[in-house]
Amino acid sequence: MNTLTRREFLRRSALAGSGLVLATFVPELARGQQKQNGTPFEPNVYLRVNPDGTTTVTVIHHEMGQGVRTLLPMLVAEDLEVDWRQVRIEQAVTGPRFKDIRLHTSGSSSSADSYLEMRRAGAAARDMLVAAAAATWSVPADACRAEHGAVLHPPTGRRLGYGELAAAAAQQPMPTEPRLKDPSQFRLIGKPMRRIDGPAIVTGRARYGLDVRRPGMVFASIERAPVLGAKLVRYDDTTARAKPGVLRTVPVRSGIQQGVAVIATSTWAAFQARHALKIEWDLGAQREFDSERFIADLDRALGQPAVTTRQEGDAPAALASAAQRLQATYVLPFQAHAPLEVMNCTADVRADAAEFWVPTQTQYRCMQQAVKVTGLPEEKIKIHAELMGGGFGRRLFADYLAEAAEISKAIGKTVQVVWTREDETRHGYFQPCTAQRFDGALDANRRLIALAHTSISSDLTIYDIHQGRDMYGGGPKPPKDADSYQIWGAFDNPYEIQHLKVEAVDVPSPVPYGPWRAVEYPSTVFGRESFLDEMAHLAGADPLQFRLDLLHGGVRTVGPYRIDQSRLARVHELAAERAGWGTPFREDGRLHGRGIAASVYHAGSYIAQVAEVSVAKDHSDVRVHRIVAAIDCGLVLNPLGAIGQAESGITWGLSYALKGKVDFQQGRAVQRGYGDFAVMRMNDMPRTEIHLVDSNAKPGGFGEHAVPMVPPAVANAVFAATGIRVRRLPITPESLRAARTG
Amino acid sequence: MPTYDVTINGRRRQVTAAADMPLLWVLRDSLGMTGTKFGCGEGVCGACTVHENGHAMRSCLIPVAAAAGKSYVTIEGLAGKQLHACQQAWIDEDVAQCGYCQPGMIMTAAALLRANPSPSDAEIDAAMANSVCRCGTYNRMRAAIRRAARAAAK
Numbered sequence A: 001m002n003t004l005t006r007r008e009f010l011r012r013s014a015l016a017g018s019g020l021v022l023a024t025f026v027p028e029l030a031r032g033q034q035k036q037n038g039t040p041f042e043p044n045v046y047l048r049v050n051p052d053g054t055t056t057v058t059v060i061h062h063e064m065g066q067g068v069r070t071l072l073p074m075l076v077a078e079d080l081e082v083d084w085r086q087v088r089i090e091q092a093v094t095g096p097r098f099k100d101i102r103l104h105t106s107g108s109s110s111s112a113d114s115y116l117e118m119r120r121a122g123a124a125a126r127d128m129l130v131a132a133a134a135a136t137w138s139v140p141a142d143a144c145r146a147e148h149g150a151v152l153h154p155p156t157g158r159r160l161g162y163g164e165l166a167a168a169a170a171q172q173p174m175p176t177e178p179r180l181k182d183p184s185q186f187r188l189i190g191k192p193m194r195r196i197d198g199p200a201i202v203t204g205r206a207r208y209g210l211d212v213r214r215p216g217m218v219f220a221s222i223e224r225a226p227v228l229g230a231k232l233v234r235y236d237d238t239t240a241r242a243k244p245g246v247l248r249t250v251p252v253r254s255g256i257q258q259g260v261a262v263i264a265t266s267t268w269a270a271f272q273a274r275h276a277l278k279i280e281w282d283l284g285a286q287r288e289f290d291s292e293r294f295i296a297d298l299d300r301a302l303g304q305p306a307v308t309t310r311q312e313g314d315a316p317a318a319l320a321s322a323a324q325r326l327q328a329t330y331v332l333p334f335q336a337h338a339p340l341e342v343m344n345c346t347a348d349v350r351a352d353a354a355e356f357w358v359p360t361q362t363q364y365r366c367m368q369q370a371v372k373v374t375g376l377p378e379e380k381i382k383i384h385a386e387l388m389g390g391g392f393g394r395r396l397f398a399d400y401l402a403e404a405a406e407i408s409k410a411i412g413k414t415v416q417v418v419w420t421r422e423d424e425t426r427h428g429y430f431q432p433c434t435a436q437r438f439d440g441a442l443d444a445n446r447r448l449i450a451l452a453h454t455s456i457s458s459d460l461t462i463y464d465i466h467q468g469r470d471m472y473g474g475g476p477k478p479p480k481d482a483d484s485y486q487i488w489g490a491f492d493n494p495y496e497i498q499h500l501k502v503e504a505v506d507v508p509s510p511v512p513y514g515p516w517r518a519v520e521y522p523s524t525v526f527g528r529e530s531f532l533d534e535m536a537h538l539a540g541a542d543p544l545q546f547r548l549d550l551l552h553g554g555v556r557t558v559g560p561y562r563i564d565q566s567r568l569a570r571v572h573e574l575a576a577e578r579a580g581w582g583t584p585f586r587e588d589g590r591l592h593g594r595g596i597a598a599s600v601y602h603a604g605s606y607i608a609q610v611a612e613v614s615v616a617k618d619h620s621d622v623r624v625h626r627i628v629a630a631i632d633c634g635l636v637l638n639p640l641g642a643i644g645q646a647e648s649g650i651t652w653g654l655s656y657a658l659k660g661k662v663d664f665q666q667g668r669a670v671q672r673g674y675g676d677f678a679v680m681r682m683n684d685m686p687r688t689e690i691h692l693v694d695s696n697a698k699p700g701g702f703g704e705h706a707v708p709m710v711p712p713a714v715a716n717a718v719f720a721a722t723g724i725r726v727r728r729l730p731i732t733p734e735s736l737r738a739a740r741t742g
Numbered sequence B: 001m002p003t004y005d006v007t008i009n010g011r012r013r014q015v016t017a018a019a020d021m022p023l024l025w026v027l028r029d030s031l032g033m034t035g036t037k038f039g040c041g042e043g044v045c046g047a048c049t050v051h052e053n054g055h056a057m058r059s060c061l062i063p064v065a066a067a068a069g070k071s072y073v074t075i076e077g078l079a080g081k082q083l084h085a086c087q088q089a090w091i092d093e094d095v096a097q098c099g100y101c102q103p104g105m106i107m108t109a110a111a112l113l114r115a116n117p118s119p120s121d122a123e124i125d126a127a128m129a130n131s132v133c134r135c136g137t138y139n140r141m142r143a144a145i146r147r148a149a150r151a152a153a154k
Helices: A006-011 A068-080 A110-137 A162-169 A198-202 A267-274 A291-303 A315-320 A363-374 A399-411 A421-426 A521-538 A543-548 A565-579 A639-658 A710-722 A733-741 B023-030 B085-092 B102-115 B121-128 B138-153
Strands: A041-044 A047-049 A055-059 A087-091 A145-147 A150-153 A158-161 A218-224 A231-236 A246-252 A259-264 A278-282 A307-312 A324-332 A344-349 A354-358 A381-385 A415-418 A434-442 A448-457 A499-506 A555-558 A561-564 A591-601 A605-615 A622-632 A687-692 B003-008 B011-016 B049-052 B055-058 B071-073
Touching: A041 A110, A041 A162, A047 A110, A047 A162, A055 A068, A068 A087, A068 A110, A110 A145, A110 A150, A110 A158, A110 A162, A150 A162, A158 A162, A198 B085, A198 B102, A218 A267, A218 A399, A218 A421, A231 A246, A231 A259, A246 A267, A246 A399, A259 A267, A259 A399, A267 A415, A267 B023, A291 A324, A291 A434, A291 A448, A315 A434, A315 A448, A315 A499, A324 A521, A344 A399, A354 A363, A354 A399, A363 A381, A363 A399, A399 A415, A434 A521, A448 A521, A521 A543, A521 A591, A521 A710, A543 A565, A543 A591, A555 A565, A561 A565, A565 A591, A565 A605, A565 A622, A565 A687, A591 A710, A605 A710, A622 A639, A622 A710, A639 A687, A639 A710, A639 B138, B003 B023, B011 B023, B049 B102, B055 B102, B085 B102, B085 B138, B102 B121, B102 B138, B121 B138
Parallel strands: A055 A087, A218 A415, A354 A381, A448 A499, A622 A687, B003 B071
Antiparallel strands: A041 A047, A047 A055, A145 A150, A150 A158, A218 A259, A231 A278, A246 A259, A307 A499, A324 A434, A344 A354, A344 A415, A434 A448, A555 A561, A591 A605, A605 A622, B003 B011, B049 B055, B049 B071
């Protein structure tokens, strides 16, 4: 199994090699074995044409709500020319069949990476089916046509279904350059397609990781170290073992924190008996860790050596000689993923083989952990990816598989390890708390002439625990590769600024951290887009116009990206127009305002949002009434899905704009669940309006892009309403008060 | 451990469990009915919602001893010959994303429509305010509830 670089782990997707469909063909499947009628036609790893005329698409990405189990089959079916109701799906299971494919889903890359790959897979199969029919009829292939799961020969009116052609198609040569349909002929791509799992979900039949039931299985729950990095010294399980349904206990050391597992005949029994364990911990060095102190220290980290990731012009000199200058720092607190389905894994580890059923974004990473913990070779291990009740980056870690593997190995039984909501909230891989420091200058014409941005953050691409290193006692971190400092939303600043300097400072943190929805963009974009608004006000300019003035540079190459400023300008204009930018508010005794913010997601998706808020005159509440989003994410593959993902991203953004944060005191996460780590609920929701720009550009990601500009749009609107600038999330009456006085 | 009789989706079931084991875990672990979801275990998220006499209840807060002799409907038993109007509306509006909270959401919405066949948006919001969807499908959910109310009125 080839390895991912750290940043690839976040950004990259399934295609390990060239990305060409031919690299993943399995010729032995297409030939030899399939000479008889009644056998399926399996030209590549992605699809199988069955003798009954249905087509089974193997989904190599992981469903967490983003819709890949609908989208990937759409892409295959489009060029294969089969009807949607003839399509079945299967989730890829690890094994030799997928040796060239990383079963890994991150960075909203599924659609972009798969777009041509899946289409080519379908097109190649279609060409072989057409060739088989042509050979059967002794007519030229180009006189035949594929449609609705059949090949037709219009001059004679003959027709053969794909099922009938399956065996013969397998004998046809593999086309090297299968012809892709012209987009004007699309039947599925670009059409509003409902989720393939919808009927199963609404009837309770959809099976998530937590719903896996295996013969003879038992349940386990782990009491984990109360303080970050605490070590298990000894424990007494006498009382716990006497509880009804409890089978035994085992120490667990392979997860995110050490712990003691209670194994029982039901989840409930395991949960309950945890309270009866008497555990002695060595609390270790982090027993005093406090997130307020951590935030206060972030500013001090500014003095530490910084790595410059982008430099254009001479920002320090331009800042020093500027007509007007402003400095500000923006803070994003620690955040939990809080997916509704808690972490869980069902493991069956035996002496000679192991099998896992796990809701994961990465069978690739799960396999690494499974090999490590079981000691078995890869070919003896099977990883089934179950539906996820939310992923959001949390399930890019395989810590919960490692724990389950360790327990199953110890007890010799199939076990389902279930986290509680409190475990989930307190023992995750948190979005790191960061500070974004900006220093900006206006020239004599009140244009933004210089900007320096320092991102002070814990490097999201470090995965200490799963690089086999003990982050609490294992010595210094290994040196980082250069791209680790290319913080998204910082070095790829999309605006045209004459003097621009971007730096990154890495701060160590005892908090396990990992990517959260939109990874680094939430912190950097909150800072950048708030600061642009502050500079606009300093210039006495309309924030929209101020931004548009920075988007006249055409296409800019920044690192690996080509950023098209005209696409970003277009979404600004569209969002502003639809939101009624500049129009008056109805007088209702409250303070009203609109704010605009934008972001470019990996140079593929361009999005601007206008937030409309009102604040009570005494600042006792903040209400968001409306979010208008304009999105250019290239060719829209499934508008129903794309709009749903944008609404989802906006809701996520509102949750951390207005509500959620995680505090640490005495080395422990303070929040315990949805009660004190609040997220948006239906009654909190503003109106959301999503406007998609028609585009034929390469499909960009659409699972995360709508998140990061929500909080700055709201913060900018709150400023417009009140004149108060909130530079630390969440935006609450308390933070308004703190910002006003402080 | 004691034995209890609980009626689930019209079928009488006998379960042996600790008296304080919540109905949620009886359904999921004892009966293998996994449509009812675990989200928080403390009545905060609504993923485990079932019906007791048509009323939405949090199954994570009902000890099996208190459920004994009572009758419950779960997401698996909500549909009759056809899908419940909420289930159909959820499909039509393409509400679900990850889908994990949706059985609880649908049970909550179905109970709302039973008590109030044509709720206002404010009444919908009030009924759904105690349920969490981390994917943020709320606006489509609200549209689906309106659609289900219209369909049921026909």
